Every structure is written in structure tokens, then in C-alpha cells.
Amino acid sequence: MNCKEVETQLLDAEKRDDVLAHTASCASCAARLAEMESLTAAFQRIARNDASRQAPERLEARLLTAFRQPQIKVVPMPQSRTAAVPRWNQWVLAAAVVAILSLLALFAWRIPEPAAAGEEAQERTLQPSQQIVVPSPKTIVPPEKQLAINEPKERSVANNRMPRGSNRPLDNSSQQMPPISDHGSNGEPADRREIATDFIPLAQGYGLPMTEGGQVMRVELPRSALNSFGLPMDVNRASERIKADVIIGNDGIARAIRFVR
Amino acid sequence: MALPEKISDGELLSRLLNSDEEAFVCLYRRRQAAVYRFAFQMCGSASIAEDVTQDVFMTLMRDGAGYDVKRGTVAAYLYGIARNFVLRKLERESRFVPIAEEQDGDIAAAESFIGTQNPLFDLTRNETIEAVRAAILELPTHYREVVVLCELNELSYAEAAEVLNCAIGTVRSRLSRARAILADSLRHERGAPASPKRVSAERSFA
Numbered sequence: 001m002n003c004k005e006v007e008t009q010l011l012d013a014e015k016r017d018d019v020l021a022h023t024a025s026c027a028s029c030a031a032r033l034a035e036m037e038s039l040t041a042a043f044q045r046i047a048r049n050d051a052s053r054q055a056p057e058r059l060e061a062r063l064l065t066a067f068r069q070p071q072i073k074v075v076p077m078p079q080s081r082t083a084a085v086p087r088w089n090q091w092v093l094a095a096a097v098v099a100i101l102s103l104l105a106l107f108a109w110r111i112p113e114p115a116a117a118g119e120e121a122q123e124r125t126l127q128p129s130q131q132i133v134v135p136s137p138k139t140i141v142p143p144e145k146q147l148a149i150n151e152p153k154e155r156s157v158a159n160n161r162m163p164r165g166s167n168r169p170l171d172n173s174s175q176q177m178p179p180i181s182d183h184g185s186n187g188e189p190a191d192r193r194e195i196a197t198d199f200i201p202l203a204q205g206y207g208l209p210m211t212e213g214g215q216v217m218r219v220e221l222p223r224s225a226l227n228s229f230g231l232p233m234d235v236n237r238a239s240e241r242i243k244a245d246v247i248i249g250n251d252g253i254a255r256a257i258r259f260v261r
Numbered sequence: 262m263a264l265p266e267k268i269s270d271g272e273l274l275s276r277l278l279n280s281d282e283e284a285f286v287c288l289y290r291r292r293q294a295a296v297y298r299f300a301f302q303m304c305g306s307a308s309i310a311e312d313v314t315q316d317v318f319m320t321l322m323r324d325g326a327g328y329d330v331k332r333g334t335v336a337a338y339l340y341g342i343a344r345n346f347v348l349r350k351l352e353r354e355s356r357f358v359p360i361a362e363e364q365d366g367d368i369a370a371a372e373s374f375i376g377t378q379n380p381l382f383d384l385t386r387n388e389t390i391e392a393v394r395a396a397i398l399e400l401p402t403h404y405r406e407v408v409v410l411c412e413l414n415e416l417s418y419a420e421a422a423e424v425l426n427c428a429i430g431t432v433r434s435r436l437s438r439a440r441a442i443l444a445d446s447l448r449h450e451r452g453a454p455a456s457p458k459r460v461s462a463e464r465s466f467a
Binding site (some may be wrong): 194 | 285286290293301302311312314323324349389390394401408412414415436437440445448
């Protein structure tokens with residue numbers, strides 16, 4: 001066994017005798033082995049120190065509260081495992097939601113504009129009875145106006161077109177997209193202001209250009225979707241909805257999402 | 262708890278998914294510490310570890326039906342979920358700028374380690390243990406997770422491979438490389454300027 005082999009087989013218990021035989025006559029490999037053994041002892045010490053670490057008791061109480069909420073309880077285990085769809089990654093859930101919304105947006109985007117597409121298309125009131133409203137491309141409504149005309153409990157979709165060649169929507173005064181956006185600060189009451197996270201790139205948006213224009217779509221998601229993006233969530237409100245803005249490119253592919261409260 | 266200790270994780274999960282609160286509590290108490298430790302050792306932050314533990318068990322409640330016994334144990338499944346959340350947290354953290362240090366004692370301990378004259382590591386001393394812990398946190402994520410799983414939580418290579426969804430040989434080679442990086446890092450720190458400050462859990466947006 002030479003030094004190169006020892007280097008790669010220091011951790012191999014089956015080769016330990018060979019390693020020891022080599023280190024008896026090789027000072028550098030002996031020192032290397034001593035380092036590794038010392039490192040192993042350090043790992044064991046850390047493991048012993050951490051053995052008593054556990055989640056605080058308050059977490060169990062929070063989770064139990066969530067468990068007792070009917071919305072959180074899930075469907076029973078499938079009878080046939082072959083029919084079960086593995087869901088190891090919560091991205092799937094979020095991606096499915098975003099994909100459906102993207103298709104809706106694409107559909108709306110491709111509706112041919114009437115020749116008389118007018119200047120009057122500035123604002124459109126969403127009917128309370130509408131569950132999901134996708135305005136036609138000519139109805140460009142800044143998100144803060146959409147929010148102002150929507151009832152808080154409504155499930156609605158605000159659709160903003162972005163200018164081609166820009167990754168910002170038409171009304172850039174409210175869409176500078178800082179890490180934390182405080183919308184509605186222009187004299188609006190504090191309780192109507194919006195706080196938004198930074199835009200989080202979606203997996204399918206990687207490698208795609210962001211400068212070809214598109215739309216910002218206001219959607220609502222289950223609050224538990226925050227988990228899917230690694231954001232903290234109040235388990236006591238897991239069954240509630242949360243607003244989000246989704247950037248959808250002209251190709252219909254969702255690029256990024258941000259959560260708004 | 263009325264449930265017997267010997268009841269399997271799989272059975273507990275099955276009962277949990279049928280709204281058996283007792284089964285949930287039993288499974289949580291059995292596995293929460295491992296999940297919490299893994300997250301803590303990966304991130305070095307108790308608050309993040311708590312968040313990850315919460316997220317893991319919330320996911321279990323919601324998506325536990327997706328568990329497939331053919332793909333591994335419930336413990337490996339939970340580690341896998343925890344790993345996904347940890348990686349997201351770490352990715353998010355990389356966008357932040359540190360504004361404060363935490364665990365200054367760890368840095369001091371690391372610097373005390375730097376000055377040792379011992380030609381070999383004396384890594385079992387209390388202060389150097391923290392230096393090793395800090396060095397683990399500096400490892401690239403794919404090396405850090407094999408160290409945390411195999412060395413600090415004593416998972417076998419096969420179990421770690423289930424969690425990481427990779428080949429056993431990959432686990433072995435990553436672990437070997439991680440140990441080499443750690444040894445070099447700790448050795449080269451001696452006499453060198455203080456290591457880069459660790460990023461705190463208390464952060465601000467860039």
C-alpha cells in the first residue's frame with residue numbers, strides 16, 4: 001500500500017491493518033492518520049454534547065394545535081402504494097398552482113386585442129361574486145388599485161401587464177421590488193399598507209431571461225405554501241390564505257413569486 | 262402515552278394520517294430531537310432548527326401520505342424533508358448581509374485553537390470542539406450534510422444515502438473529502454488571521 005492508497009482508504013475499516021502497516025514506516029501518513037483519529041474523537045465529543053439537544057416544548061404545543069385543525073389533517077394513507085404519487089418535494093404543490101395560473105395568464109395574454117382598445121381601459125372593478133377574474137390585456141390596473149377595490153375575503157386575481165423589454169410592470173412606482181416592499185405608503189392608512197417579501201425565483205425560471213416583459217399576477221395561496229418556500233408560518237393560521245404576486249413571462253412561464261401581507 | 266414503545270414509526274405514521282393524535286405525539290416525541298439536531302448542526306442556529314422542525318412535522322401532517330416504505334425508513338424520510346428545508350433556509354440566508362455576530366464564544370474558541378503548538382490536533386479539548394463545530398459549518402453543504410449525518414448522528418452510509426438520495430459510494434467519497442477539508446482547514450488556521458466571521462441568524466436584508 002502506498003501513500004496515495006492510504007489517503008483514500010484511511011476511513012476503510014477493512015483496510016485498517018494495511019493502513020497501520022504503512023504508517024509504521026511513513027511519518028507523513030502516520031501524522032495524517034493521527035489527524036483523522038483526532039477528528040473522529042472530536043466528532044464523537046460533539047455528538048455527545050448534542051445528544052441532549054431537542055426542540056423546545058412550545059413547539060409540540062404549536063404542532064398539536066395545528067394537528068387539531070381539520071384543514072391540516074390529510075387524506076388517509078392510500079390503499080395501493082403503487083397508485084400513490086410520491087410527494088417528497090413540496091415544490092410540486094407550489095409548481096402545480098403556479099402552472100395552472102400561468103396557463104390562465106397565457107390564455108388571457110393571447111386574446112386578440114380589439115382594434116378599439118381604448119384609453120378608457122384604466123381600471124376595472126372586480127365583481128364580488130367572481131371567484132377568479134383574469135382581466136383582458138387591455139385592462140391594466142396597478143396592484144394597489146386592485147387591492148383597494150377588492151374585498152379582503154375575495155379570492156381574486158389582479159393582472160398587470162409588464163412592458164416588453166423590461167422586468168418591471170407598467171406602473172413602476174409601486175413595483176420597484178425592494179426586498180421588503182411597503183405598498184400603499186402614499187398617504188394610505190397603515191392598516192391598508194402591504195408588506196411584501198422579495199421576489200423568490202421559481203425553479204422553472206432558472207436560466208430564463210427576465211427582461212422580455214410579462215405580467216405580475218396577484219393570487220392567493222394557502223398560507224401553508226409559505227413552508228414550501230422556506231418562509232416562517234404561523235401554524236395557528238395555517239388554514240388561512242395569503243396573497244402573493246407571481247411574475248409571469250410572455251412565454252407563460254412563471255419566473256418568481258413574492259408573498260404579500 | 263398509551264401506545265406501546267415498540268410500535269413502529271410506519272404504524273404511527275399510518276395512524277397519524279388517520280387523525281390519531283396520540284400517534285402523532287408519539288412519533289413527534291420519538292423523532293423530533295433527531296430532526297432538530299440535524300437542522301441545528303447544519304445551520305448552527307437554534308431558531309432555524311426550531312423552524313425546520315416545525316416545518317418537517319407540518320409537512321408530515323399534510324403530505325405524509327406520500328411516504329413510501331420502499332424508499333426507506335420513516336426516520337430517513339423525516340431527515341430528507343428536514344434536509345430540503347435546511348437547504349432552502351441556507352439558500353435564503355445567502356442573500357442576507359450579516360449585521361451581528363452570534364456565539365462570540367465560538368470565535369474566541371476558534372482563535373484559541375489557532376494558537377496551539379501541538380503538532381497534532383488536540384480536538385477533544387472543550388474549546389477546540391467548538392472550533393471543529395465552526396469548521397463544519399464552513400464546509401460546502403454537500404460535504405457538511407454527510408458529516409452531520411454520518412459522524413454526528415451516526416447514520417450508516419446506506420442510511421445517509423437514502424436521505425441524500427445518492428449512491429453509497431458518493432456518501433463515502435464525500436465524507437472522505439469532507440474530513441480532508443476539515444483537517445486542512447483546522448491545520449491552516451493555526452497562525453493565520455482570524456477566520457471570516459460567521460453569519461448570524463439575526464440578519465437584515467441586503
